[in-house]
Amino acid sequence: MGKVLIIGAGGVSGVVVHKCAQHPEVFGEIVLASRTKSKCDAIAAQLKRPIKTVQVDADNVPELVALIKKEKPDLVLNVALPYQDLHIMDACLETGVNYLDTANYEPEDTAKFEYSWQWAYQERFKKAGIMALLGSGFDPGVTSVFCTYIQKHYLDEIHTIDIIDVNAGDHGYPFATNFNPEINIREVTAKGRYWEKGEWKETAPLSVKHPFKVPENIGNPNIYLMYHEELESLAKHIPHLKRARFWMSFGDSYLKHLEVLGNVGMTRIDEVEFNGQKIVPLQFLRALLPDPASLGPRTKGKTWIGCQVTGIKNGEKKTVTVYNICDHQECYREVQSQAISYTTGVPAMIGAKLMMSGIWKGQGVFNMEQQDPDPFMDELNRCGLPWKVIEQAVIDLG
Ligand code: NDP
Secondary structure, three states: OEEEEEEOOOHHHHHHHHHHHOOOOOEEEEEEEEOOHHHHHHHHOOOOOOOEEEEOOOOOHHHHHHHHHHHOOOEEEEOOOHHHHHHHHHHHHHHOOEEEEOOOOOOOOOOOOOOHHHHOOHHHHHHHOOEEEEOOEOOOEHHHHHHHHHHHHOOOEEEEEEEEEEEOOEOOOOOOOOOOHHHHHHHHOOOEEEEEOOEEEEEOOOOOEEEOOEHHHOEOOEEEEEOOOHHHHHHHHOOOOOEEEEEEEOOHHHHHHHHHHHHOOOOOOOOEEEOOEEEOHHHHHHHHOOOHHHOHHHOEOEEEEEEEEEEEEOOEEEEEEEEEEEEHHHHHHHHOOOHHHHHHHHHHHHHHHHHHOOOOOOOEEEEHHHOOHHHHHHHHHHOOOOEEEEOOOOOOOO
8 A cells, every 4th residue: 555646636637536546455645736726625525535635836846855755655646737747757856756647848938848858867767766657648658558568469560550549529619628728739739740760750730631430430530640759759669660650630620720829829839028918828828718627527429549550470461459439428427527637547547556566667767668568458447448459450541
């Protein structure tokens, strides 16, 4: 039985806290700390068992260190924003406590995310004898585990990976994002990027698309080529890999709004002068948009997220697809959240559970594909995100 310190009290955090609370044999004590304590208290009030809530500014390393020293957790689970990653890792290093997150660091003033900043902690974490698990959400997270599961059980060599993320849910708003609007819009408006034959290729934002008839009648959306952070770590860690791409579905209404908001400058991340005050347009937009944590009761439909992987088995070419389907309303009934937060929060809890049980272990900084996929895949089935394997392609992406 251990103690977890969860940082951040947004949409994903709500799910993580619910799911950790369901496993008292591992998470004997739960401390939830965030910038706004009332949000921690609101999550705590949804639970059947008591947890402790605390106010903390995760950008203030001494404040974090003091909190970690006082609470003495076995693991710090970071579900604040990517901007906080390095500060929380610094506090973990100083206190000698294991670390887990769901999204890689990005600096607030540049819409750029890459692992270099966090991989740079490798030697320091190793020397301190502690572990950092990076990207234990769904994508990144489960998608990497799906790939290593296929590598372990179905293929001798992986040659191509296509990660496909479909949200066929509907929240009824003309425009809203399913996770933090600022992070979401920064990601979606970035250039597309994929890995091919040892180098990165760039495409204009959302310029490459394919229609996709999603298995099991989930929907018929267009999926768009995007850059996503697990491509970077998969390209580094999967041997023989020739190409890795990431695709995400978007509805026409979402894209139309995004285009207009971009055209009028509302997605800018630099400061502008307004009424004698400096504001960042994207942060202002965030204040106007629905809070993702409030979408739960109104979102209907399903998500489909999977990896279509090709390679060779016994000298023959073979394609294998692993996917999960998640129902927004079922998630809401279980943990009062929509499926995007659910599909992120459940893997974060599972990563923490495996680390705290000593099943996933190591010293240094790890991406998901560097650990044994089997225990994680078993936990997905047990904890609300069951998956299927089919030994065929689901789409021809060329
Ligand atoms: P939210 O914006 O809903 O929640 C973020 C929380 O972090 C808020 O409670 C916020 O506080 C808190 N926070 C922000 N800054 C600080 C700070 N300096 N100190 C303490 N707390 C702080 O985001 P989501 O829940 O939607 O996303 C959480 C994380 O999950 C993000 O990093 C996101 O990128 C990641 N994610 C990963 C996915 C995956 O599959 N891997 C998918 C979706 C999300 P306040 O309430 O005061 O604003």
